[in-house]
Structure formats: C-alpha cells, structure tokens
Amino acid sequence: MYVIGIDSGSSTTKGVLFDGTTLLEKIIVPTGFNPSQTIRELHRALKKDHEVYTVTTGYGRELLKEADKKVTEITCHGRGAAYLCPSSRAVIDIGGQDSKVIVMDQEHTIKDFLMNDKCAAGTGRFVEVIMRILHQDLCDLDQYVQGVEPTKISSMCAVFAESEVISLLAEDKEGASIARGVIQSICDRTAVFARRLPIEGSVFLSGGLASSEVIRSSLENLLGIEVTTHPLSQFTGAIGAAIIGYSKHTRSKDRTTKV
DSSP states (O other), rough: OEEEEEOOOOOOOEEEOOOOOEEEEEEEETTTTTTHHHHHHEEEEEETTTOOOEEEEETTTTTTOOEEEEEOOHHHHHHHHHOOOOHHHHHHHHEEEEEEEEEEEOOOOOEEEEEEOOHHHHHHHHHHHHHHHHHOGGHHHHHHTTTTOOOOOOOHHHHHHHHHHHHHHHOOOOOHHHHHHHHHHEEEEEHHTTTSSSSEEEEEEEEEGGGHHHHHHHHHHHHTSSSETTGGGGGGGHHHHHHHHHHHHHHHHHHHOOO
C-alpha cells in the first residue's frame, strides 16, 4: 500500500509517494492560477497505477475529491519536521503566503503554534517580488547577496516596502544590498514572531526559503538557538501528510484484520 501526501500551497504544490519507510517519489510544481487543476494533475502523476491512500494539507487541501483525509498544515509540518530532523523541537515555516511557528514536545506532539497570515512582508512571496524587481533569479539569492551590507528597509507593509525598494533603486542603491536588507527585515520579523512562544531545543526551518543559508544563519543569530534545515525542507508538509496517512491507514487495516 502506498500513501500520497500533498501540500497545496499558495505558491507551490508539493507531493510525495511514501511506502511507510521510503519516499519513493516527490514532485513540486507552481500552484498557478488554477490550484484545483494543479493538485489533480500532481495526484495523477504520483498515483499512476498504484493503489493509494491520499492525504492533503495546505490552503488547497479541500480541492482534491479523491483525498481520503485532509489535515491542517500545522500538524503536517510538525510531523514532517520530526521525520526530517528528529532532534527538532520547533518549526519555523516561511511560506509563500504566511509564516508559522510550531512548538513540539519530546515526542513531537504539537504544544502550541502561531500563524501570521496578515502581512505579506514576512513571507516568501515578498522575496520573490523583490528579486523580480531586481531582475534576479530567486535560486541565486545566497550568491547574489554574499558579502554585502544590508540596506535598511523601514516599511512594515509589503506594498509600501515594494515602493521603498523602487525608490532606493532610483537613488542608485546597490540591488544586492537592497535584497540583503529585505532578507534581514524578514528574519527580524520572523524572530520577533517566534519569540512569542517558548522554544526549547533546536529549530527546523521549512518552506521555500529554507534552502537559503543566509536566511538560516540570520535566524540562528537572531534567535540564539540552533536552526537546522534539510534538502527536502520544502516538502515538509507533504511528507508529514504522507506519514499521517500511512499511520491512519495502518491502524484502520489492523482494526479490520482483528474484526
């Protein structure tokens, strides 16, 4: 029996195929303007001719009628982080549309969480917009800002911050310095947000920006706590969904067998 976990986010949709031990396949695609079609196509690509149990999470978790179970992203990110980094006791997820902080106990049971979905200035979407204005590829973020001092970004709103960036460019400020300032601004806000919860132990960084060493190290310095990540950090929610699905299906199968 195979399990599919799908995390339908605002920017990207992630999916994994899991057999209870190994992640057999993983897919990530832009969510685009039709998230319902995107999640269906991704599910079809992973399912092939397998018999599957499917769990969805994220903003679009209600969009796949074939799903056997729908789980909140808080639960899935906690379970996925525990799989990718068993030593983690908290998760910081900087997603495309929101940011989340999740605190777990020794057994990785979620104790508390906070979600910030009110302002885009602390999210991955803001970085995407700024890098587009600077005509730079988001994948080259670390290399682009390496060794430069950040230009202070004072605006607390994504709309005004974008206007501020355009004004700074008009003043001949270096693009890399502006990008570094945007990163610093996001990390400052995320750290303030995270300190509202009692974090004890290492933090796992998930989401699309988790691949950035500049962001990881900046958060670590600001929090004074070890911040780790993983090459599959962007799949954290989908992996958590798959693990939850496998556990759910196994328990259901065991009960049926006993009867």
